Amino acid sequence: DKGQEGPAKSVGKKAKASAAEANEKAAGPRKRPQNRGSAGEKRAKKARTDRPAPRQSEEVSRLLRLWNQLRDRQVSSEDRRKLVNEVASLMRGKYAAMSLKHDVSRVVQAVVSFGTAEQVDEVLVEVEPRIFDLCVSPYAHFLVIKLLKSVAQPRRRDSRRRMVKLLSGHMLRLGVHSVGARVVETALEELPKPDARRLNREFYGREHLLATGGDAEGSHRLDGLLKLRPDRRETILTRVWGLLSKMIDKGLCQFVFVQELLCEYLECAGPAQIAKVVPSLAEHAVALLVSRNGSKAAAMLAAYSGARERRKMIKALKGHVKSCIFHRDAYMFLLKLVSVTDDTVSVKKNLLAEIFAKEDEEFTATGEEKAAEHTTEMLMTSQPTTLFFLWLLAPSTNRYFHDDAVKKLMQPSMLPPEGVTVGLGTPLEEVDMSSWVNTSKKTPEQRNREVLAFLRGHLVGLAAEHAQVMLYNAHGGRLLYEIAKRWPSENLHAKILDEMTKMPEQRGAEQERNEDAEGDLPAWEHPKAHLILKWLLLAEAEDASANPAGDEEGEDESHEAPSLAKAFAGQMSDELLEQYLSCNRGAFVIEALSKVASVASQVLDRVASLIETSDVVKGSLAKGNKALAALQKERTPPKAPKQMMMMKKKKKKK
Numbered sequence: 316d317k318g319q320e321g322p323a324k325s326v327g328k329k330a331k332a333s334a335a336e337a338n339e340k341a342a343g344p345r346k347r348p349q350n351r352g353s354a355g356e357k358r359a360k361k362a363r364t365d366r367p368a369p370r371q372s373e374e375v376s377r378l379l380r381l382w383n384q385l386r387d388r389q390v391s392s393e394d395r396r397k398l399v400n401e402v403a404s405l406m407r408g409k410y411a412a413m414s415l416k417h418d419v420s421r422v423v424q425a426v427v428s429f430g431t432a433e434q435v436d437e438v439l440v441e442v443e444p445r446i447f448d449l450c451v452s453p454y455a456h457f458l459v460i461k462l463l464k465s466v467a468q469p470r471r472r473d474s475r476r477r478m479v480k481l482l483s484g485h486m487l488r489l490g491v492h493s494v495g496a497r498v499v500e501t502a503l504e505e506l507p508k509p510d511a512r513r514l515n516r517e518f519y520g521r522e523h524l525l526a527t528g529g530d531a532e533g534s535h536r537l538d539g540l541l542k543l544r545p546d547r548r549e550t551i552l553t554r555v556w557g558l559l560s561k562m563i564d565k566g567l568c569q570f571v572f573v574q575e576l577l578c579e580y581l582e583c584a585g586p587a588q589i590a591k592v593v594p595s596l597a598e599h600a601v602a603l604l605v606s607r608n609g610s611k612a613a614a615m616l617a618a619y620s621g622a623r624e625r626r627k628m629i630k631a632l633k634g635h636v637k638s639c640i641f642h643r644d645a646y647m648f649l650l651k652l653v654s655v656t657d658d659t660v661s662v663k664k665n666l667l668a669e670i671f672a673k674e675d676e677e678f679t680a681t682g683e684e685k686a687a688e689h690t691t692e693m694l695m696t697s698q699p700t701t702l703f704f705l706w707l708l709a710p711s712t713n714r715y716f717h718d719d720a721v722k723k724l725m726q727p728s729m730l731p732p733e734g735v736t737v738g739l740g741t742p743l744e745e746v747d748m749s750s751w752v753n754t755s756k757k758t759p760e761q762r763n764r765e766v767l768a769f770l771r772g773h774l775v776g777l778a779a780e781h782a783q784v785m786l787y788n789a790h791g792g793r794l795l796y797e798i799a800k801r802w803p804s805e806n807l808h809a810k811i812l813d814e815m816t817k818m819p820e821q822r823g824a825e826q827e828r829n830e831d832a833e834g835d836l837p838a839w840e841h842p843k844a845h846l847i848l849k850w851l852l853l854a855e856a857e858d859a860s861a862n863p864a865g866d867e868e869g870e871d872e873s874h875e876a877p878s879l880a881k882a883f884a885g886q887m888s889d890e891l892l893e894q895y896l897s898c899n900r901g902a903f904v905i906e907a908l909s910k911v912a913s914v915a916s917q918v919l920d921r922v923a924s925l926i927e928t929s930d931v932v933k934g935s936l937a938k939g940n941k942a943l944a945a946l947q948k949e950r951t952p953p954k955a956p957k958q959m960m961m962m963k964k965k966k967k968k969k
Contacts, residue, residue: 375419378405382422385429399430403437410441411449420454427461435465436474446481450489450498460501467505479510486517490572491561500570518576520554537579541742549740555580556592563595568602574609581615585746586730587737589619597624601631604645611644611724614651618728619754625656629665636669637689646699650706651724657757659765667766670694671773695781696791704774707766708797715793728754775802782810786838792847800854805877812879814838815848816886818894839894839901852907855880880911884918892921893929 384390385398403426406413410426413419427435439462442449449455466474482489482502489495503511512535519540534540537555541548559580562573577596581589593616600616603609617628629652632639639645649666656662674689694700705715706725716722729751731737737746755762778785778798785791799807819837838844855878887895895901909918 374405378402378419378422382425385425395429399426402426403430403434410438411445414449414455414458415452417454420458424458424461427465439474439477443481447485451492451495453494456494456498459498463501463505475510479513482514486514490518491565493565496567496570500572503572518558520551538583541583552584552739563599568599569605571606574603574606574612578608578612581612584739585737585743586619588739589615590730593620593624597627598631600628601635604639604642604648607644610647611720613648614724617648617652618655619730625652628652629661633665636666640670640700640703641689641697643699646703647721647724650703653766654725655728655755657755659762663769667769691777692781692784695777695785695794696788698790701790701794704794705797707763708801730754771802774798775804775807779807779810782807783814786814786844786847787841789843792843796847796850799851803876808877808879808882812882812886815883816891839904840898845900845904848904849907852880852911856910880908880914883908884914889925892925896925
């Protein structure tokens with residue numbers, strides 16, 4: 316037989332083996348190498364790569380071929396339905412096992428994406444016993460995400476209840492798992508609020524929910540649960556922080572549900588506890604700037620952190636300042652960090668300078684220049700950026716800030732003095748904060764003054780450059796008003812004056828002015844622009860246009876600030892005045908102009924003569940003209956009693 320060896324060969328092999336053993340004994344015990352050399356690693360790697368890959372089974376190959384046809388966009392709905400039915404028939408009874416494989420998992424997801432509700436329910440029933448394994452699998456968790464999005468649709472109430480029941484009891488383990496956290500994020504986003512709240516309550520502790528009845532009012536939030544169980548306040552907060560510590564250590568701060576839980580904990584724990592946990596969270600502050608609750612949590616960390624932690628936050632923000640200030644919610648963190656940091660030199664150099672830095676030119680793959688993501692015009696007109704600057708310019712003005720969350724975050728940050736401890740079990744309402752000290756050494760006025768000294772040149776220049784756009788913008792107009800009011804300049808006034816004196820374009824006789832077409836309206840008829848003009852003139856009438864920080868910035872008090880009212884009154888022709896008085900909004904602008912003492916008599920005389928001569932103004936019933944008439948009466952001195960008697964006698968004789 317070819318498979319058998321002859322006796323001579325076997326004897327020779329035994330002799331060689333005995334000789335080799337004798338040589339090894341003579342050489343002593345063989346030492347194993349401590350580290351494999353580079354040559355050995357290369358040989359091992361080559362052996363692994365040269366090894367042929369295992370052949371796919373015929374069933375898997377067929378499924379992959381069907382999947383390639385199924386995902387083609389050009390396939391008709393009828394053909395796709397047939398393909399889904401064929402795939403479902405091949406995988407029936409093996410959905411859970413197939414979804415754990417890296418190559419076939421996408422085929423199971425295709426059944427959920429393109430299949431009917433009955434086929435989706437069939438998949439859900441089969442994977443039910445192994446739902447946790449699927450949630451933490453790098454490949455199968457995508458199937459669970461697909462199932463969540465499918466059952467979250469309307470008219471899938473029974474399937475949705477089944478899915479919520481499957482996930483109940485696993486939220487704590489999934490929430491601290493790097494893969495399972497994605498499933499938790501999708502579940503809390505896609506499911507309706509009642510189901511999402513039911514799952515989210517598990518993070519507070521199931522035993523406390525059972526004690527409060529589970530669905531008690533307010534138990535879906537941490538502060539509501541603490542009100543229901545005040546005797547277990549310290550235990551609940553300690554448990555929640557232990558869970559948050561695991562999430563933070565595993566780098567899960569980018570998930571929204573983690574940010575919401577952290578924000579609730581910081582609000583309930585209080586300033587003293589926030590100061591204790593800041594060192595472990597300072598480096599993760601930028602990762603929190605994804606959602607509103609994450610931005611609020613980051614702002615609270617900045618408020619009660621020390622100088623070292625604030626430097627870490629400023630360093631972490633490098634390169635992300637523009638994206639932060641343009642974000643709908645993240646600007647709150649940047650605003651709070653700028654407002655509480657005593658090192659204003661570092662703030663100017665690392666944060667504020669980056670806001671106005673010119674972006675590098677970017678090009679596409681074909682060599683075309685990309686449009687800038689954040690332009691200076693957007694900087695002066697978008698809502699988050701204007702709110703950032705408006706708080707620094709006018710922090711005490713309630714006209715701009717209607718959100719109570721922003722006002723609460725921007726309150727002074729106070730901490731208990733050294734030696735005073737506040738336990739977790741004590742509610743904040745019962746704590747005496749009269750002896751607490753501020754977390755910053757400088758006064759808010761001093762920090763604000765130093766920051767505004769840096770912002771002045773940039774804001775005035777950009778306001779003059781984009782005044783025409785800002786005047787007609789809801790957010791930019793407010794910023795334009797505050798800049799022109801605090802730092803009046805001839806260049807800026809000239810840009811505003813151009814819009815105030817620009818005559819409307821000639822329109823056809825049949826064309827009517829539409830309030831919705833705001834771009835076609837002149838400044839004095841525009842619903843937003845006329846308010847800014849009115850505010851500017853009233854501010855000058857109240858002598859508020861003088862620079863309030865002039866002495867602090869080294870300006871001469873004798874220097875007369877440029878007057879917008881004088882310039883407007885000097886350039887206003889009779890035709891333009893008639894245009895203003897012919898509409899209600901324009902008449903209110905002229906009324907505000909007539910309240911400026913330096914031009915009041917001149918304006919009222921021109922208005923009086925125009926009312927007598929112009930038929931358009933005389934027949935106008937605008938409320939603004941009535942207000943002007945009232946000013947005329949106040950201006951006219953009252954007649955003497957004798958003159959009044961003579962006038963009455965003459966009337967009787969006639």
